[in-house]
Amino acid sequence: LGLVVGVAQIVAEGLRGTTLGARLLGVRTVDERTGAAPGVPRAFVRQLVVALGTPVCLVGNWVVAASAAWDKGPQSRGWHDKASGTRVVRATATAGAAAAVRTAPAGAPAQVPGRAVVPPG
Template sequence: MSFGDPNNPYGQPQDPNQGQQPGYGYPQQAPQGVPPQQGYGYPQQQPGAYPQAPGTLQANNGYISVHGLGTVQVGSMGLRFAARLIDAVAIGAIVWLLSIVGLAGVVGAAESLEDCTSIDPMTPAYETCVNDQAAAAGGILAAFFGFLFLMFIATMLYEWLMISFVGATLGKMAVGLRVVKETTGGKPGIGGGFIRWIIPMVGAIVCGIGQLLVYLSPFFDNTGKTQGWHDRAAGTLVIKK
């Protein structure tokens, strides 16, 4: 028997790795052209894809993931400005109606004043007339400030309560915007609505400059959420419906 005989199977050199199964520590070679598969326990991610957590902007493209709502579009400043204009018209109509009522009351009170010039200043009737005029003037002044307070309450309730319980004013409804809580996606609620309303009102004390800055503050937001200072304080977002 010749070990050099090519026809003798016992004479062929054996590959030391032939017949062995890949074990631990040995990488398995994939066939050519077939991508290797990941093992168990390792999440497979698409290139460039990242999970979007609530409140996370998506590539700073004007969309944001909000809990309970999914991916929504952030309200633009153009739409917000248009909503403010519509709200100004609505509030102006309320103020106009209240002004008519208040003016009618003031005119009626003024006409009721008695003319004291025709009374002798040396008589007790003159002193009585003057006292009546002073009391009537005080009533007119009280009515004027009461009218201002009534307008303040009306505008406060319009903005505060509609944002709190509806999530939008008439202006925001008209342009397709709504205000939601950033963490839940729900309506702001009475607390969030009040905070969002009171901050611009405090700014209005300084000749309205502070209020204007608050309404322009979304331009200064570098997060891409277009949040104003009042939105940040209240934890709200303005989004498209």
């Protein structure tokens, strides 16, 4: 049952950018370059990085998830977001983030109300 729930979480996050918990919190996971749902492979990598923290005294996964708190970048991305090329946005800001990324000149950061979208590189 745990495996089924885990796979369902990864598929939901990959295809829709949100899980039940994220929806309740009003956030979505998006591809950092496009602002769209990240896709199943990126969602898998994101969850894999969190899971790899588990063997560290069973608190390592919390450290990975909390790593966004000490990120110095404007988007406060955690290690799992950096490894998978994703970021977390408010669910209401997702459409604006996607539009800003698509309309930004190549190499220039796009501005989204309340957030800066920084191209990879």
